[in-house]
Amino acid sequence: MRPKVRVGIEGWGCYIPQYRITVEAIASVWGVPSERYKEGLLIREKAVAGPDEDTITLSAEAAMNAVKRAQIDPLEIGAVLCGLESHPYAVKPAGCTVAEIVGATPNPLAADLEFACKAGTEAVQMCMALAASGMVKYGLAVGADVAQSAPGDDLEYSAAAGAAALIIGKLNSSSAASIEATCSYVTDTPDFWRRAEQPYPKHGGPFTALSYFHHVTFAAEQLIEELGMRPSDFDYVVFHQPNGKFPLRAASQLGFTRDQVLKGLLVPYIGNTYSASALLGLAAVLDDASPGEQILLVSYGSGAGSDAMYIVVQDGVEEKRHLAPKVWDYVKRKKYIDYACYAKWRRMIIGLESK
């Protein structure tokens, strides 16, 4: 899909909480050898939201950082779309609170989107359309999560917390990057889901993996073919990162090299940030890339679907970088917690109410 008018990323922002829990700390509680996850998943530790953080606060900081880089008046933001899987409210959009915090209210349209881990890139595509059509001057797209996982489940080793945000507008000389084209590939695939009243998701193990590779590969191949490009034309490829192995395998299956993946690969250090995952990888690339470089972004959301995007870094990127903390400023800001603290903050302790 190409917008009729070219659109650009005016600003990008991210936020990662400072707390980390290692794979060893989790594995020792369940009596499992940690290598199974460290080497099996290429994850060392994951980011954990503090007790005063939730998906809304994460989104707000990432959004404010994006606005800082975009250097715009927040009142010019016409759309605030938050893609999340972990909603503090089932009914009351995070978008309203994020819009209010950023200072965009009362003008914008606002809504929350859900498509498992690709809700963030959904928000990006909608903002692209709104901006390209001239309906809004700028759209704020956020992908964020404080991911839930059942205690003792495989996902507990990777389900993490993080947020990324993009300000999207018509392409202009100060844009940091352009989003030239996108391609979505969506089917009804029950690979991973959470029923409405349930606290934790369920998944199909190897079936989930199959679904990831199927959708990611199709979306990426379709876009690359439409563009008439080859994998070697890209400087970077950023995938959704449920663990460290999948993006590397997807890259190799599609004909990309390991080097093309590495700059956007954050999951070994912060875990799977769900709706923020691919966008955080993109932010890490933008923090460091040079004008003219070409990026392929491929997100994945269970249910299932994949969004592929072709992004070209523009001249505006260099002067915007230092205006807000970079991904690695947040990644290296860390404090370790143990499982007891993790359980307390994640409210997994029965009897909490009687205190």
Place this chain on the structure above:
Amino acid sequence: MEPQQLSMFLRLNEVKGELPSRHWRELPQRYRLEASFCPKCSITYFPPREFCPECGSRELERRKLPHRGKLVTYTVMYTPPKGFELYVPYIVGLVRLEDGTYITAQITDVDPQELDLDIDVEAVIRKIGEKGRDGPIYYSYKFRPAVLNGGSTET
């Protein structure tokens, strides 16, 4: 017991049956640090006021406070008022912002033993609490040690 049946004890113990209007009214201050400024006296008031007590003017402007400042003093709370038990020990401090305005807020993302007076701190929006697992969630400003040194200030 199913986890979702756990009721959250992190409840702010206000008037029984209170409406969220009380918090909603303060959102410009809590979300965006909006203050009143008297152009005649060049004084910034936070929280905003109806008039300037110095000159009596009712024509005060709305102005956002800077988001960075220095930590003037703090305490580490061990005996909390009801509603803050999950956070103990937590830190509450007095911050002098870059424009000289003072503000009282929790200091987050830092352990008490890492704190020093006069460190650079910056505002963040965090969860203060919620009125039960089924009640509204309250967000407001807190401060944390600055992530970037010499970073930009919120306009």
Place this chain on the structure above:
Amino acid sequence: MKRKVAVIGVGMVKVDHHWSESLRSLFTKAALNALEDAGIPKVEALYVGNMSAGQFNNQENIAPLLADSLGFNSIPSIRVEEGCSSGAAALYMGLKDVASGMHDIVMVGGVEKMMDTTTNDATFIISTVTDQEYEAFTGLSLAGINAMVMRLYMKRFGVKRESFAKFVVQMHDNASKNPYAQFPFKISLEKALNSVPVADPIHLMDCAPIGDGAAALILCPADKAKEFVSDCVEIAGAWKANDTFLFHMRKDFLTLKATVEASRNAYEMAKITPEDIDVAEVHDSFSIAGFLAIEDLGFARKGEAWKAVEEGLISLEGEIPINPSGGLKARGHPIGATGIYQAAEIVLQLRGEAGKRQVPDAQVGITHNTSGFGTSAIVHVFKAK
């Protein structure tokens, strides 16, 4: 004042965890003690100080309730609420009533029944004297504000926690001689220093306790006092002053302007200077508050209260005995009653009826009662007749 006012009756109950006593039974006992002390059966008006019966006991409208419990169904009774200084405020209003000539015999009292709540609930209720939206909302308790000040004070003046602990030891020393005190026992310096943190650097031993209590005084015009008692004590000065409500708006974080203004004006009314004062009951809700009170009332220079403590100047035999009752720390702080307990102690001291804790030859005494962290202060000056 249009006419001079004297105190002719004093009544107190011991401050304690009174599980068997209610709000009304506590007040009734204290009031009856005061009436007996004055030798009169009834009064013409009642002012009662209470901070928060609404929150502690779910009971509002307590002025008629307490008048009724004394069988005084037709006198005017008013409840006065001024946070932690509700007691002194009730005295202030009763004083105005008699001084203006509106009534002759007036009872002023204070009562607080705090023990039907948990500690965290009580901490929250006490925090309602601070700014709800910009202080309490952040999770700050009243102890928290005092603690922020204590940290700044310790850094600015180089004062160590030991100095504060010595003040606490002195309070307990005094209380060990006071049958009305909640903690009538001495404690060691070690015990005063090593208690659990409440809001660092404030520890449990730095804090006034939670408890139940009630106290009452009987006031009458000074020229009529001889009809009732031989030894009356005159109220020679009274003043209430405020400061900014929000702590962060203060011009000086380490001085309570409210205390300075209230005291200087009350001293002027009574035609005295701080040097003339023989004994003082000050508002030591926390040990730091006690230090600031010593300084802001004019007994020591800013930052030097520790010297007065170290040198024993504040002991019963010292130059300026502070809190012979044991203060809020050891006598106790049933909030709305405290101001009256302070006045009762000064009256007993000036009458020479303070037993083992008597300050020798006390002629002039003051009480100092504040609300919140110095949001307002009330100072009364008493002279022996």
